[in-house]
Amino acid sequence: MNSNAAAVAPSSLGSVHMSNFQVLRIYYLEAKFEFIRSLRNPGFGMPFLIMPVGLFLLFITLSPLPENATTAQRMYLFTGMAIMGIMGPGMFGFGAILAGERQFKLLQLKQALPMPAGAHLIGKFAVALIYAAATIVSMIVAAELLDRISLTLTQSLLVGLTLLLGVLPFCAIGFYIGSRTSAHLAAGVTTVVYMPQLYLSGLFFPMPPSISWLALFMPPFYLNQLTLAAGGAEHIFIGNGFVHVVVLAAVTFLLAWSTVRKLARSG
Incomplete structure (x- = not known):
C-alpha cells in the first residue's frame, strides 16, 4: 500500500477534474464515514455525549440552587460542563485518531488519492461539530427542563x-498534537493537555488568587466568559x-497553520 501511494505523481492528481457536486459529495462522504467510524468506537463518542450531561444532572441534584439564585449562579455549572463536553471531541477526535492515521500511513494514502486537499x-x-451540537442541545434542554437555567430563545441560540x-x-489543539505524536502517545499527550485546561481555567470553581493568572493561558x-456573557x-x-x-481565533489559526505546513512538508 505504501509503495502504491508513493507511486502516484502529484501532477497526475492535478489533472483530475471534478465538478462542484462531486467535490461536495467527497466532503459529505468523508464526514459520513468518519461519523460511522466514531459510532463503531463507543469509547470515543459515548463518553463525550453522556458524561457532561450525566455529571451535570448529578451535581445539580447534590447541590440545589437557592431560591434567589442569580443568573451567574445558574449558568456557572452549566457552561463549565458544556465546555467540557465540546472540548473532548475536538481534541481527542483530531489528536489520537490523526496520529494513528499518520503512523499507519493512512494519511499518506489519502493525500495521494484524487480528492480535495484536506x-x-x-x-x-x-x-466534532456533530458531537458538540448534540452535547450542547442536550445540555440546554436538560438545564431548562430542570429549571437550572432560564434563557430566552435568543439567549439559547447565542449560547x-x-x-x-x-x-x-x-x-486545532488536537490537530497540532495528532500531527506531532505517535499513535501510542497521542491519547496520553492529549489527556495531559486536556485536564489542566479543565481545572486551571476556572470552569468549575474560582481559582485561588495566587494562581488565577494561569487561566489567561487557557x-x-x-470561551467560558463569552458563553456566560x-x-x-x-x-x-x-x-x-x-x-x-x-x-x-489566534489559537485556532496559528495551530492549524503550523500543523498544515508540517503535514504538507512531511506528513
Missing part, C-alpha cells in the same frame, strides 16, 4: 452558537469581548 480533515471537523464555534480552537477561560450572566472580559474572540 477533505479527510474537514470530515473529522464535521464529526449554543458560541459553544459550537468554540469547538474550533480545541480541534482557551476554555475565554451570551447567557446574560456575570463575566470577566480582559479588555472586552472582542479580545476574547481574537485570542480564540
Whole structure:
C-alpha cells in the first residue's frame, strides 16, 4: 500500500477534474464515514455525549440552587460542563485518531488519492461539530427542563452558537498534537493537555488568587466568559469581548497553520 501511494505523481492528481457536486459529495462522504467510524468506537463518542450531561444532572441534584439564585449562579455549572463536553471531541477526535492515521500511513494514502486537499480533515471537523451540537442541545434542554437555567430563545441560540464555534480552537489543539505524536502517545499527550485546561481555567470553581493568572493561558477561560456573557450572566472580559474572540481565533489559526505546513512538508 505504501509503495502504491508513493507511486502516484502529484501532477497526475492535478489533472483530475471534478465538478462542484462531486467535490461536495467527497466532503459529505468523508464526514459520513468518519461519523460511522466514531459510532463503531463507543469509547470515543459515548463518553463525550453522556458524561457532561450525566455529571451535570448529578451535581445539580447534590447541590440545589437557592431560591434567589442569580443568573451567574445558574449558568456557572452549566457552561463549565458544556465546555467540557465540546472540548473532548475536538481534541481527542483530531489528536489520537490523526496520529494513528499518520503512523499507519493512512494519511499518506489519502493525500495521494484524487480528492480535495484536506477533505479527510474537514470530515473529522464535521464529526466534532456533530458531537458538540448534540452535547450542547442536550445540555440546554436538560438545564431548562430542570429549571437550572432560564434563557430566552435568543439567549439559547447565542449560547449554543458560541459553544459550537468554540469547538474550533480545541480541534486545532488536537490537530497540532495528532500531527506531532505517535499513535501510542497521542491519547496520553492529549489527556495531559486536556485536564489542566479543565481545572486551571476556572470552569468549575474560582481559582485561588495566587494562581488565577494561569487561566489567561487557557482557551476554555475565554470561551467560558463569552458563553456566560451570551447567557446574560456575570463575566470577566480582559479588555472586552472582542479580545476574547481574537485570542480564540489566534489559537485556532496559528495551530492549524503550523500543523498544515508540517503535514504538507512531511506528513
